Amino acid sequence: MAQKVLMKGNEAIAEAAINAGCLYYFGYPITPQTEISEYLAKRMPKVGGLCLQAESEVSAINMTLGAAAAGSRAMTSSSSPGISLKSEGISYIAGSDLPCLIVNVQRGGPGLGGIQPSQSDYYQATRGVGHGDLRLIVLAPSSVQEMASLTAEAFDLADTYRMPAMLLADGALGQMMEPVDFSLFEKREVPEKAWAANGHGGKRKKNIINSLYIDPQELEDSILARYKRYAEVEEKEVKYEEFMTDDADIVLVAFGITARICKSAITAARADGIKVGLLRPITLWPYPKKILNSIAGRAKALLTVEMNMGQMVDDVRLAANGQCPVHLYTRTGGMIPSVDEVENKIREIAASL
Amino acid sequence: MTTTMIFAGSGGQGIQFSGKQTAKTAMHQGKNVTFLPSYGPEMRGGTSNCTVVISDEEIGSPSVTSPDVAVVMNLPSFDKFEPRVKAGGLVICDSTLIDKKSDREDIDALYIPASELANENGLTGFANVIILGGLIKKTGLFTYDEFLSLLTGSIPESRAALKEKNEKALKIGYDLV
Amino acid sequence: MKTVYDRPHALSDVPLHYCPGCTHGIIHKVVAQVIDELGIEDRTVGIAPVGCSVFAYNYFECDMIEAAHGRAPAVATGVKRTHPDTVVFTYQGDGDLAAIGTAETVHIGTRGENVTIIFVNNAIYGMTGGQMAPTTLPGQVTTTSPYGRDRKIQGSPIRICEMLSTLDGVAFAARTSVDTPKNINHTKQLIKKAFQNQLDKKGLSIVEVLSTCPTNWGMTPQGALKWLRENMMEYYPLGIFKDSEAIR
Numbered sequence: 001m002a003q004k005v006l007m008k009g010n011e012a013i014a015e016a017a018i019n020a021g022c023l024y025y026f027g028y029p030i031t032p033q034t035e036i037s038e039y040l041a042k043r044m045p046k047v048g049g050l051c052l053q054a055e056s057e058v059s060a061i062n063m064t065l066g067a068a069a070a071g072s073r074a075m076t077s078s079s080s081p082g083i084s085l086k087s088e089g090i091s092y093i094a095g096s097d098l099p100c101l102i103v104n105v106q107r108g109g110p111g112l113g114g115i116q117p118s119q120s121d122y123y124q125a126t127r128g129v130g131h132g133d134l135r136l137i138v139l140a141p142s143s144v145q146e147m148a149s150l151t152a153e154a155f156d157l158a159d160t161y162r163m164p165a166m167l168l169a170d171g172a173l174g175q176m177m178e179p180v181d182f183s184l185f186e187k188r189e190v191p192e193k194a195w196a197a198n199g200h201g202g203k204r205k206k207n208i209i210n211s212l213y214i215d216p217q218e219l220e221d222s223i224l225a226r227y228k229r230y231a232e233v234e235e236k237e238v239k240y241e242e243f244m245t246d247d248a249d250i251v252l253v254a255f256g257i258t259a260r261i262c263k264s265a266i267t268a269a270r271a272d273g274i275k276v277g278l279l280r281p282i283t284l285w286p287y288p289k290k291i292l293n294s295i296a297g298r299a300k301a302l303l304t305v306e307m308n309m310g311q312m313v314d315d316v317r318l319a320a321n322g323q324c325p326v327h328l329y330t331r332t333g334g335m336i337p338s339v340d341e342v343e344n345k346i347r348e349i350a351a352s353l
Numbered sequence: 354m355t356t357t358m359i360f361a362g363s364g365g366q367g368i369q370f371s372g373k374q375t376a377k378t379a380m381h382q383g384k385n386v387t388f389l390p391s392y393g394p395e396m397r398g399g400t401s402n403c404t405v406v407i408s409d410e411e412i413g414s415p416s417v418t419s420p421d422v423a424v425v426m427n428l429p430s431f432d433k434f435e436p437r438v439k440a441g442g443l444v445i446c447d448s449t450l451i452d453k454k455s456d457r458e459d460i461d462a463l464y465i466p467a468s469e470l471a472n473e474n475g476l477t478g479f480a481n482v483i484i485l486g487g488l489i490k491k492t493g494l495f496t497y498d499e500f501l502s503l504l505t506g507s508i509p510e511s512r513a514a515l516k517e518k519n520e521k522a523l524k525i526g527y528d529l530v
Numbered sequence: 531m532k533t534v535y536d537r538p539h540a541l542s543d544v545p546l547h548y549c550p551g552c553t554h555g556i557i558h559k560v561v562a563q564v565i566d567e568l569g570i571e572d573r574t575v576g577i578a579p580v581g582c583s584v585f586a587y588n589y590f591e592c593d594m595i596e597a598a599h600g601r602a603p604a605v606a607t608g609v610k611r612t613h614p615d616t617v618v619f620t621y622q623g624d625g626d627l628a629a630i631g632t633a634e635t636v637h638i639g640t641r642g643e644n645v646t647i648i649f650v651n652n653a654i655y656g657m658t659g660g661q662m663a664p665t666t667l668p669g670q671v672t673t674t675s676p677y678g679r680d681r682k683i684q685g686s687p688i689r690i691c692e693m694l695s696t697l698d699g700v701a702f703a704a705r706t707s708v709d710t711p712k713n714i715n716h717t718k719q720l721i722k723k724a725f726q727n728q729l730d731k732k733g734l735s736i737v738e739v740l741s742t743c744p745t746n747w748g749m750t751p752q753g754a755l756k757w758l759r760e761n762m763m764e765y766y767p768l769g770i771f772k773d774s775e776a777i778r
Contacts, residue, residue, distance in 0.1 A: 006377050006388070024612050032392055050611055054604065055637035062601035062634070066608020069595045070575065074612065092598045115393045176415050177373065177388035179380045197593035198613045199573035208587045210596040257415075264413030338418045 004179035009147040009169060010035035012180045013103055014043065016148035017075055019182055020155045022101070023049030024074040026063040028056060028082060031115045032171035033105035036077045057082040061089030061102070068098040069209040071196025073155055077103035079171070080121050081112060083129065090164060091130025095211030097195075097226065099158035101151065102136070103167045105174040108334035116334025117171035119256060120308035125168050126285045126315070133223050135230050137165040137237065138284040140255040144178035150282070152185045157237060159190035161229050168284060170307065172257045172336060239282035240291060244270065248277030250349055251295050253316050254305040255281050258337065262305050265342035274350045284312070289319040296320035300353050303327040305342055307335070354409050356494065357417040359434050361402035362426030362447075367481035371424065372403035374485065378495050378503045379407040387415035400429060407494070422492060424484060426450060426467070445488055447480055463491055463530065470525055479522035486526020497527055538562035540571045540591045547585055549656075551744040551751025554582060556708045557650055557717070558589055561621070564722045565592065568729070574617040575609050577602040581623035582656040582743075600631025603638035606645045617728055619646040624665040625655045628688050632664075635690070642699025642733035642776040646724045649690060652741040653762060660746030664688045667765055672746070687765060691738050695772035701733035703772040707740040707763065709755045720770075733776020740766060 007015070014036045017025065025044060027037040040051040054060035060076045067074035078086060083104045093100060106121045108114035125138045137157050139150040147169060154165035197207045213219035243263055245251055252262045259280040269276050279295060281288050296302060301324055304313040313328050320326050329345045331337040360372045369390055376388040390403040404420070406412050419442075423434040426447040435444050440459040449468035465487045467480035476483070482504070489495045501523055508516045537543065541562035548554045565571050574592035578584060580599035587594035597605040602620035610618045627635050627649050638645060654672055655661040662675040665687050669678040679687075691703040702724055706717040717739060724735035740762050742754035749757060 004380060006373070006380050006386070024608075026608065052607070052611060055633050055640075058601070059604040059607075059634055059637065062598065062604030063608035063611070065597075065601075066577075066595065066605035066610075067612040068608070069605070070609040070613045070616070072608075072612040074608070088598055089601070096596070171392070172389060172415070175390055175392045177376060177390075178412075178415075179386065197575050197595050198609070199575060199616050200571075200593055202572040206591055207593045208596070209594070210587055212584065212596055260412070261414040261416070263411075267413065336416050338416070339414050340418060 003183075004181050006177050007144060007180050008035055008175060008177050009144045009173040010105065010175070011039045012144045012148040013077070013151050013167065013169075014039035015182065016151040016185070017101070017155070018043060018047055018049065019185065020073070020152040022073045022075050022155060023047065024067045024072050025049070025051045026054055026060040026067070026074070026076045027051070028054050028060050028078065030079045030082045032107055032117075032174050033077050033079045033103065035174070036103065057085035058089065061086040061093075064100050065089055065093050065096070065098060068093065068100040069096065069196065070198040071193040073159070075101040075103065077105065079105050079107045080109050080118070083121060083124065087124070087130040090136070091132055091134060092211050093164045094130065094134035094136070095132060096209050097162045098164065098209065099162050100164050101154050101158060101167065102164060103151075103169065106168065106170040108332070114334040115171065117173075117257060117336060118307050118332065118334055119170055119258065120311065120332060121168065122284065122306070122308060122311035125166055126287070129166070133227070135163070135285055137161070137163065137233060138168050139165065140168050140282060140284050141173060142256050142259045142280065144173070144176065145180050145184070147173060148180050148182060149185055152187070156188040156190055160188060161233050163229065168256070170257055234286040237283060238286045238288050238290070240288040241280040241282060242291070243278040243280065245277035245279060245295060248275050249300040249353060250274070250276040250303060250346060251299045252276065252278045252303045252305055252346070253281070253292065253312070254278065255284060255312065258305050258307055261337055261339055262342055264339040265346060268339065268343050269346045269350070274346060276346055276350070287315050287319070289315075292316065292319035293321060293323075296323040299324055301325050301327060301349050303329060303345060303349060305329045305337060307337070308332050355412070356407045356422065356492070357420045358405045358407075358422040358424065359402060359417065359420040360405070360424045361400065361430035361434055364399055364401045366401070366426050367478070368401040368426065369403055371481045371485055372405050374504055376405050376407075378500050381499065381503055382495070384408060385410065385412050387412050389415040402430065422488070424488060426481065426484065428453065443491065445484060445491070447484060449480075463487055465526060465529060467526070471522065474521065474525060476518055476522045479518055482519055482522035483526035486523040486528075487530045488526075490527045490530040497523075538566045540565035542589050542591050544588060546589060548582065549745040551742065551754060552582070553708045553741040554650065556714060557648065557739050557741065558586070560708070560714065560718045560721055561619070561648060562590060563718060564725055567722065568725055570617045570725070570729075573615060574619065577606045577609070577618065577620040579620070579622040579626040581626045583621055583623060583650065584657065586621050600626050600629070601634055602626065603631065603634040603643075603645070603647070607638060607641070607643050610643055610645055614644075617646075617725065619648060619725070621648045622650070623656070624649070624651045624653065624663045628664040628690050635694070636697070639694050639697040639700045639734050642701070642778040644728050644731050645734055646728050647734070647736040648721065649736055649738040650741045651690075651738055651766065652743040653687075654743050654746050656743050656746055667761055689766060691736065691771045694736055698777035699733055700736065700772055701727050701774060701776040702735035702770075704736075704770040705738040705740065705766055705768050707758065707768060709740070709742075709758055733778060738766075740768075
């Protein structure tokens with residue numbers, strides 16, 4: 001039965017993971033995502049699962065690697081500084097072709113930074129989490145409902161393409177409460193994990209989970225094979241939301257919590273006759289390049305709004321490819337842009353058109 | 354129709370509880386709702402606040418600069434949020450703890466000596482619920498019965514005293530306005 | 531004709547990459563013999579480290595996972611906790627287990643995971659070409675302690691078994707050597723016990739095996755064995771440091 005429950009974003013991730021058949025969670029406390037651990041510590045024993053607090057983020061990601069290597073649906077979560085620690089393990093997971101979910105409920109950085117909401121790990125998530133040629137599927141929820149539904153989706157995507165997926169949220173989404181309906185999930189058919197290392201049972205050759213290729217040709221071949229899968233992800237799995245873009249002169253581009261602030265600003269500006277809309281990337285990798293390129297071809301200006309010093313704007317500029325000016329409005333360090341600030345920026349651009 | 358509210362006071366006054374309860378009741382009505390708490394060290398006795406947005410439409414920003422309603426339960430919160438209330442909006446104060454009055458003419462103000470009333474009625478710790486009683490009467494966002502049923506509905510029978518205190522506090526605030 | 535000796539089934543029929551005189555090969559064989567004797571190859575998952583034995587995943591016939599440097603105990607935990615019916619062992623060197631992976635090593639002990647650790651201590655970083663290890667002896671010359679390890683500068687070597695034996699979650703901690711046929715046989719008994727403990731769910735078992743590195747020690751294989759006996763055994767006494775059920 002469809003029933004809405006009022007839940008914190010962090011708790012919605014946790015419950016959705018269990019709903020999606022993830023029975024193994026490895027974590028380490030860090031604000032503002034600790035509720036995921038706390039929730040799962042209560043729930044996992046009741047559903048026959050495991051919530052294990054590791055001695056560090058480094059250990060937690062490697063436990064996740066072990067669980068994934070043995071064929072289990074597994075996850076870990078952290079916030080920005082903790083993701084930096086996990087990045088070694090994430091690289092090994094990517095290099096070993098293992099599926100799992102990594103949740104980043106972002107806070108301000110660099111360094112210890114702050115504990116307030118931020119989107120300043122965009123580069124890290126889409127460009128630089130761990131060494132080597134690798135990609136993560138990066139999903140950016142913008143509501144508590146999506147914290148849940150994209151968690152479920154992330155597991156299926158990871159299993160389908162045998163690669164790690166990241167849910168890139170922020171402290172506001174983690175801490176805020178909204179109604180969630182857990183009956184809304186769609187489940188995919190995912191492939192069997194015949195590659196898993198959990199004992200050959202005398203029935204098959206041994207499986208090896210490994211990211212080491214000492215021969216450069218073999219390493220190149222393995223990467224090329226992986227990039228073929230990446231290409232398939234880019235082809236099939238792009239997700240985005242368009243909001244009032246049809247007739248828009250100015251199109252905002254924003255993800256996560258920022259996209260919601262933009263929607264409020266757009267509604268206010270529309271009331272004054274300014275034709276403005278929003279493209280909200282839901283997958284940050286693969287990035288919705290095609291749609292953004294076509295929007296840039298018909299809009300008069302783009303405005304990227306982010307809670308960092310301007311990171312996603314690089315992808316916006318690449319996709320727009322010079323067809324129209326790309327403006328940028330940012331707040332950082334844990335500051336959330338207000339609706340008024342974004343609305344003023346929209347008015348400023350409208351006046352210049 | 355969209356209503357934006359900020360609840361603010363000191364940690365331990367039940368500010369987050371008040372916000373959550375309001376959000377829960379609105380969800381029960383079938384409205385869209387967001388509850389955005391302040392988080393971090395505030396939890397341990399500093400200032401505490403949260404933002405609740407209730408709407409018939411999809412909710413954009415869950416964070417609000419100028420709320421329709423500000424519920425303030427200490428002086429720093431009054432000083433911070435009273436000036437931000439939208440024109441035509443409402444500020445509700447625990448007048449036991451806030452000795453100031455609003456001098457704005459474009460907003461409505463409600464002064465409830467909630468902490469005093471709580472202490473007088475053996476309801477220490479329930480000042481926030483007295484305020485909620487006043488809030489629902491004044492704004493008409495919820496009926497008394499639906500708010501009460503969600504307030505006390507999840508309290509087990511074994512804690513009848515808690516149930517009773519909540520109901521008593523809500524009624525005091527409701528009847529006062 | 532009666533077969534008196536054969537390659538164990540759990541040891542892959544491939545050439546090992548180890549240097550001449552290195553004792554890794556002996557330790558591999560002993561582990562494989564134990565896996566055979568206990569009849570557990572079909573449900574065993576081995577975790578390879580980073581270091582000289584990085585290619586261990588090619589040398590055992592059971593399922594294998596290659597871990598990041600020092601992280602094998604965490605990976606082992608992930609496998610064992612999600613698949614309790616598997617038999618999980620890590621095979622780690624001193625740099626991996628006693629330097630970069632110290633936190634993982636200590637905490638797999640505190641948790642008392644039902645896992646078997648084979649710890650190969652040769653007092654040097656072999657794979658990278660002879661640098662100082664956490665187990666390098668005082669006065670021992672390596673490429674990064676060219677004047678000999680000075681306790682005042684580089685600190686003192688770490689005795690892992692003694693340290694781990696203080697942890698409630700550790701059921702078995704023993705140090706052995708493979709310098710003589712007698713010691714090889716004894717090592718096999720200890721490793722067998724470490725696996726049996728896992729089958730009996732007793733908690734973490736670790737067997738530290740003193741090993742030689744003739745290449746990076748700059749000695750002949752026989753000279754290296756002599757050096758091991760005369761120097762390493764003094765600092766790292768052989769013996770069983772803990773043998774009980776883990777308190778968990």
